[in-house]
Amino acid sequence: MKKILIAEDNADLAESLKLALETAGYRVEVANNGVDAIATQVSFAADILITDIMMPEQDGFETLNAFRKEFPGTRLVVISGAQRFDPQKYLRAAKLAGADATFRKPFAIEALLEKLREF
């Protein structure tokens, strides 16, 4: 059973994603921001990180970089509704920053699950 860590500041979104992934058979933990995510990962050692971009304390890019450095084996998935003028910009930037996959909110959970199965 693969472990997934969700870094998302919107509680309901994080909660719903956690429920959905658990229903699909994953073990899931939620962190409210990037800083929490790194702290949680130390003990949880998730195989996959699903992170938002716009978060308080530490944004998604910082989190991505930290994971690539601290936890190189972790697969990285970015979800974002970020759309400050160009919705695709952050996702492209995230790709460049090393994300294995990107999803724009709202996304079909099936698509995310399919991607996760590839990992």
Add this chain to the structure above:
Amino acid sequence: MVGVDYLPLMRLQTYLGALVLAALVPLLVFAAIIVRQDVLERQEILERGMQDTAHALSLAIDGEVRSSLAVLETLAGSSFLDHGDLKSFHEVGTRAVSGRKGSYLVLFDESGQALVNSSRPFGSTLPNPLAGTQPAGSEPRYPDAPLGGADPLLKVLQSGRPVVSDLFVSLATREPRIGVDVPVMREGRLKYVLEMSIDAATFTNLLAGKGMASDSLVAILDRRGVAIVSSDDSAARVGHRLAGEPARQIAASDSGSGRVQPRGVPVHHVFTRSPLTGWTTSLRVTQASMLASQSEALTVLGGGALLALLVGLGAALLIGRRIARPISNLAASASSIAQGEKVEPGPVGVREIEDLRQALAAAGAAGREVTAERERRHIAEEGERRFREIADAAPVLIWMSGTDKLCTWFNKSWLDFVGRPMAQELGNGWADNVHPEDFERCLHTYSCAFDERQPFSMEYRLRRHDGEYRWVRDDGIARADARGKFAGYIGGCVDIDDFKRSEATLKQADRHKDEFVAMLGHELRNPLAAIANAAYVLRTADPDTEHAAKARGVIDRQARHMARLIDDLLDISRLSVGKAELSRKTFELGEALTELVAVWRSAGRLGSHRVELNVEQPAWVYADRTRIEQIVSNLLDNSLKFTPHGESVSVEVRAAPGEAVITVTDAGEGIAPQDISRVFQLFAQGTQGIARSRGGMGIGLALVKRIAEMHGGSVTVESEGVGLGTRVTVRFPSVAKPAQEPAVAALRPESPPRRVLIIEDNDDTRQMLRTALAMNGHEVDEAADGASGLAAAASLRPDVALVDIGLPDIDGYEVARRLRQVAPDGKLVLVAITGYGQPADRDRSRQAGFDAHLTKPIGPEHLREAISLLRAAS
């Protein structure tokens, strides 16, 4: 030019005609003199010729007579006569005159007895002319000649000298004859007289071959003036005496010439008398025939002169016209030029006139130029005057500069704007009014454009008369004088200060809008993502599991959140365009907020925050309670969002003089001082950073302010700074506590349980309503369409029916009407549920029998209203 004025005004042709005459007349006169001289000469020559002819004739006759005399003298000396041998003498004599036709010899003795006649045979009886008497009468053909020629014989007998007789008519032949008698002297005494009788016609032959003009009249007259020979049958016939003026002339002189005018015809008369015979040769030529040759010359001369005159005058006329026409044209052109018209006369054939034409054209052009220049100057001055009038009246600040870049004029608007007199502004004086920070830039722009003669446009701050610097836009352009020569610049300034301010405001609003759109996306995507995830859980997980329950919770919360977002959006939209209505009633703020906080708390919306409500005094307001609750909800929402979990948020209600005051205070992130002024702007949020995004669309405070203002209230926001919390104070005008509390004010959060029927085809809405009502302890039944709803109502007899208007089979209005028919007693409370909330929609539902009208999405507030209706129904 002085001195010509007195000249008579005549046409050019006249002058030229006079010129021709002046040239021709002396010539003609001279020619006439020559001709006259010639005529005279010719006449003289003719006269002389006539005289010569007359002499020649006279000499010829003399010759004939001498010849006869010579024959007679010779015969007179004949020896036959010495001894009277008359027979031999007859022979000799006959031989001697045989060559002379018409002449014969007669020999008389001293008694006059004819002895021998050469025309008769010798021995014939011959008469004695002296015997007997002189026969009387005369031959009628020759009336003036005497019959018989005895006269000469007699004369010779008397004088003893030869005699040439005058004309006489022969008795024998009755023809005119001449006798030439000579004495034959022997021994000193006259022995015989020898006579030669000559036919007068003999002399006629002499006239022939003398080269006489055909019209010349020639006559040989004897001593008595009787014509012996004549070519003139009318005036001087043979045997007739010449009469009239010629006869007198001849009688008066031996020879001469003169003019006579017999029968009115001028005749030239030349005559000469022979000394030998005493006969006169008369030659007459008519003047006309004499002048015949001259008249030809005169005709030639006269015709030539006339022709020359005509040709000359004609030529003068033509040439005159040739000269006069261009001159007339020029005159016309000159008139036109005088009237300022531009005239280009065509080329002319006369050099002087061509010169004159060119001079005129040049003068005309110069004149036009002068006129045009004067007109231009006039127009320019007039234009300048009018321009200044208009410019002074224009609401634009207008200036002008000269070619030296210095300003020469400002209009009244400029002077009024800066509040300084023209003298202070002229030259570079205007620069005093330009903001020091803008001056260098302006001068540079102006100078550069000026040197290039290019238009320019610049903005700068110009000091107004009240000292305030106002942004103006100054547009300048090169100007030209009336001749099109560069004359400096002209420019106009417009006060764009207000425009610049509103532009900045607009730009900011636009930026806020863009930010809002971005934020809206974010705010909508998050709940949608959450709902999508929860929906997946509900699809795949067992509904009874904890996961499913949680998922339903997520959906419930996020749907509500989205509904509120949309509400706010629509609200602010309505408020922005002033469409929103206030449904005012009098209520007490403290109680209303107490209830609100209780609902929030019960719905779990306060989270882990500590929210303290502090009602210091009851504060009564006349307001739209729903809107007031919206204000507090917004403020509370903001405070909760920006305040860390576990920290406290306080809501305070108090009454100030004339005011009801609500204060919401948090210990949250606070607001940076530079952002305080922007918080009420639509779509504005605090300085943004990715990590600081908290959601929220910047609608909240703008909405709060708008609603407060609609109630005549105000909102103030205070913050000590970032991280130091925020305090928002809302003030409303307060009203006195009503004498009797309205029923609405008496409601309690809890109401007695009622039987409620929900007729709604949308499952989610139906479910939500059911849950909400059930939570309050009501007994709830459902129907998904109108037909089953009516059936349920008939069987269940509910106290309240919530009816959706947009049902699939029978619409809500119809359902209401039928329900009212079933339960006409008014006990049933009917509530419409619809997406349409306009007054017209409310009216329609009321007419259908509804007691209340709820607009989707239906929030807690609405449900509470519905619940209060349930209570009212009881």
